[in-house]
Amino acid sequence: MNLLPIWSDRVAKSKAVETCTSFNLGLRKSRNYYAADCNFVETPEQAQGMLELAQQRPLSHIGFDTEFRYGRPGIRIDKSKIRFDPLSIEPLLMSLALVEPGRDDRDFRLYSFVVDLRNPDLWFAIKGILSLPVPCCAHFAKNELFCLWKLGLPEPRMLWDTFIFEKLLSLGRHHHKYNLSRESDDSELVKVKEQAEEKREFGLSLVATCQRYGVAHGMEGEKKRLQDSFLAHHDDMPFSAEQIRYAAEDAKVASILYPLQIQKAVEHSLLRHCETVEMDWVVTNARIEWEGVRIDLKKRDDAIHRISTNLKVLKHHLVHQHGIANSQSHKQLRDFFSRHGLLEQFRNADKFSFSRENLKEKQSLHPAIPLIRAVRRSSDLLSEKFLSPDFIGIDGRIRPEHKQLGADTGRQTSCWPNLLGLDRILRPLVVPAEGCGIGEVDWSQVEAGIAGAVYEDEALIQMFNSGDVYSSMAQLFFKDELSAEDLTIEGKEFKTKHKSLRNQMKTCTLGMLYGMTPSGLARQLGTTKAKATRLQKRFMKMFPQLQNALLEASQFGAIRGYANTISGLKRYRGRSGKSIHWEKNWLINHPVQGSAAVVFKATGNRLRKLYTQYDARIIIPLHDAFIFETRVECLKEVAELTAQVMCHTLQEYFPVLRPLVEVNITRSDCWNKDGNADELERWITSLNELMEVRLSSDAEAE
DNA sequence: GAAGAGAGCGCC
C-alpha cells in the first residue's frame, strides 16, 4: 500500500523538500546540509539518508512526535471530552529532532525530519533511529507508542516523557481539598476553583510547559487548529507545508525540554525515580491500555437481563407495598422512615444517612430495608459504564484509559470505564482471548510490610515476615487471653480460628496507616470511643519505632513541603505553614502507598519485558496485584514467573522483607476474585430467595 | 437546560 501520491505544489515548493532531493548513500553526511531546515521524508532514499545521519552523528537525544487521526468516531464523555478507541488510531506523520551537542549548552545542532508514516517503505528508518541507545523524548508519549504499535514497530529503546515529568513535579500541589478551605465568599471561591481547574488542565500541556521553561514554541497559537486538521485529514491528501512545520516543531521543543527537565529532576532528586521506574512504566502502562480486556458479550447481556428483571420485581414491590417510588432519593427515604417513626435511627449529627452500612445495620427494623438495599445494588450494577456497548472495540476488547500518576500518591487510575474499580460481581465478564487463560498474582498484606520497612519498625517487619501479619499481631496483642496452643499455631490456622481478633488488628493497622482517630476506630469496631482510645494506645505500644517515625514523617514532611517514597517519588503540599489534619494523614500514608506504587511499577516493567518470551501480557494493574493473560499451556509457568518477579522486586527495594504472594489460576476462564467465578449467579440466587421470603410473608399477611 | 454540590456506591 504505497500511498505516495504526487504531492501538491505546496509541498513540492517548500524549501524542506528542495534540500532533500539528492543523496550520496554511504558517504559521510553533511551536518549543515540537514541542519538547515526541516526535512520532509517521503522516499526510501531520503529515509535512508536520515537513518545514516542519525547513525553517524554523536547524538545526545532525540525528540519525536506523531500526527494521527482516528478511523472510528469517538465516544462523547462530556462537553469537552471525547474518548477514542486506541486501536483505531491512524498514524500520519512522525517528526524527529536529532540533537547533537556542541561545546556548551547553547551550541548544539538540531536535525529536524518529518516522515510520512503512510508509506510503509519508510518505516525501517524510524525503527532504526528509535532503537538507538539514546533517550527519545515526547510529550505524552502514549499516543506515539500507539502509532508505533499500530504499524507493528517496537517502542523506543529509551524513553523520556516530558508530560509525565511535569506531572511528577506537580503531584499533590493542586489537590481539590486545598480549594475548599479557602476563606472567601462563595462566588469568589467558585472563580478560584475554576481558575485552578483551568490552570491544571492547561498547565501540563506542551505549550504551557514550554512557557515555564522559557522555550519558544514556534506555532503555539495555531496548535489547536493544526491538531484538528490531522483528525480530519483525508487519505490521499498531501500534507501542507504548515502541517509539516507544525509536526516538526513539537518534536523540536520536546528535544529542547529534555535537558532542562533533567536539570529540574536533579534539583528535585527525581532523576533516579524517572530513570528506573516512571519512564519505563510509560511503556508498560500504554501497553496495558493497548492490549485491553476481552468481554464476553453473551455473558454480559445475560447479566444485564437477569439483573434488570430482578430489579423490576423489586421496584414494583417497593412501590406497591411500601410506597417508595425511588429508593435513590434521599428525600423519599426520609419521608418513608419518618412515616414509620424510624427516622431517628438514621440520624448522623445534624443529618440523616441512609448509607449501605447504616441500612445493613438497621436491616431488621423494617422489611423494606433489605429491598432498598437490593434495589440500590442492582441499579448501581446496571449503571456501570463497563456494561455499556460504547466502549467495546472492533475486536471485542475494552480499552479503558489508564492514567499514569492519576493519584497524587503515584498510583494509577483508570476510567471510561473504570476497570480498576469494577464491582467484583462483574469481573467474570472479562474473559481471555481464544486459547488463552487469565491469571492473577497478588502480594499478601504488602502495605503492612512496606510500612514496617519504610518506617523501620522491627516488630512490624518481623510480624510481616512470619507469614500472616495480622495473626502474629493478634498473638502478641492478645497473649494474655489466648491459650498456649493458640499462641504457637500457624497464621493460617489462627486466621480461621480467631477471625475477630485478627480483624481487630487489621482495622487497627490500616487505621494507623490512614491516620484514624479513636472515634473513627470506635465506629469501625462498633465500640465506644473510650475503649477505642485504650485499644489504640495499647496497639501503638507494640510498635514504638513506628510511632516515632510516623510523628517525624508528618512533622518533617510538613516543613520540607513534601512526603517521600523509597525511590524519591514525592507528593508535594499545596501550601506552606501549619499542616491540617488531612495533610498530616497523607504525609504519613504517602511513603507507604507511594512506595507500594513504585515497587508495583518496577515489577510491572520487568514483567512486561519477561512476558515477551511467553506470549503473555499484563491486562489489569490492580495496585497490589497483576492480572495477566497468556496461552493456556503457559499459564502455570507465567504465574510462577510473576510470583517470583513480584517477590524479588519487592525484596530489592526492601531487603528486610520476606514477602508472600497469592497465585490464582484456578478459574482461568475469566477474571475473578480467589477463584470465585460465579459471584453474579450466587448474588442473583440470594436475591430470589429474599424475594420469595418477602412475597410469601406478604401473602400470609394478607 | 447545564452545572455543581452532596450523598452514596464500588475498588485497593
Add this chain to the structure above:
DNA sequence: AAAGGGCGCTCTCTTC
C-alpha cells in the same frame, strides 16, 4: 470543629 489514605462514577436536587 472535626477528626480514614488513594481513586471513578452515578444519581438527586438545587441553582443560575
